[in-house]
Amino acid sequence: MTVAAILSGKGHDTITASSDALLSDICETLAKHKIGAVVVCSSDKAIEGIVSERDIVRVIGTQGPSSLKLPVTSVMTKEVVTCNEGNSVNEVMARMTQGRFRHMPVVKDGKLTGVISIGDVVKHKIAQVELEAEQMRNYISMS
Numbered sequence: 001m002t003v004a005a006i007l008s009g010k011g012h013d014t015i016t017a018s019s020d021a022l023l024s025d026i027c028e029t030l031a032k033h034k035i036g037a038v039v040v041c042s043s044d045k046a047i048e049g050i051v052s053e054r055d056i057v058r059v060i061g062t063q064g065p066s067s068l069k070l071p072v073t074s075v076m077t078k079e080v081v082t083c084n085e086g087n088s089v090n091e092v093m094a095r096m097t098q099g100r101f102r103h104m105p106v107v108k109d110g111k112l113t114g115v116i117s118i119g120d121v122v123k124h125k126i127a128q129v130e131l132e133a134e135q136m137r138n139y140i141s142m143s
Contacts, residue, residue, distance in 0.1 A: 001088065001128060002085060002087060002089065003084065003089070003092060003106055003114075004086070005089070005124065006116050006124050007114045007116070009124075010114075010120060013114075014039060014105075014112055014114060014115050015035055015039075016038065016040065017038045017039075017040050017051075017072060018040070018042075018043075019048050019049070019072065020071065021071070021072045022068070022069060022070065023059070023067060023070050023071075023075055026051055026056065026072055027056060030056075036052055036053050036102060036117065037052040037053070037103035037117075038050070038051055039080075039105050039112055041112055045111040045112045046112075047082065047105055047107065048073075048078070049072070049076030049078045049080060050077050050080050050105065051072055051075055051077070052101070052103060054102075055076065081095060081099055081104060082104065082105045082106065083095070083105075083106055084106060084108060085106060085108065089121055089124055089125065089128075092104060092121060093121050093125070096118055102119075103115055103117050104117075
């Protein structure tokens with residue numbers, strides 16, 4: 001199974017922010033949309049960075065609440081690990097585990113086309129295991 005299969009179920013909608021956003025703006029966006037990360041993009045959907053709840057908690061923990069006035073560019077991860085729709089779910093899961101992050105932007109021709117989370121990957125893997133178990137039960141019952 002591929003990233004395309006996950007996106008076909010969840011869609012390609014993405015929540016993004018511009019690089020001039022403040023951390024407080026990012027917090028509002030995360031809360032409003034009930035998401036865990038926001039991709040920072042240029043107007044043409046080129047990825048400039050990503051900022052997660054974890055990033056925000058770390059900066060508040062070290063610099064205090066005044067850090068919410070910082071520009072997102074000072075907190076975001078600039079070297080963003082991405083995937084494309086052709087990547088397998090296993091590849092993406094391994095990269096997320098190795099990099100210890102939970103959100104991965106999906107790109108095509110250098111532009112953002114979606115975001116998948118570890119929750120999306122787990123949901124997909126559970127559905128796959130359930131389907132395989134059902135197929136095995138059917139095979140056994142036909143024998």
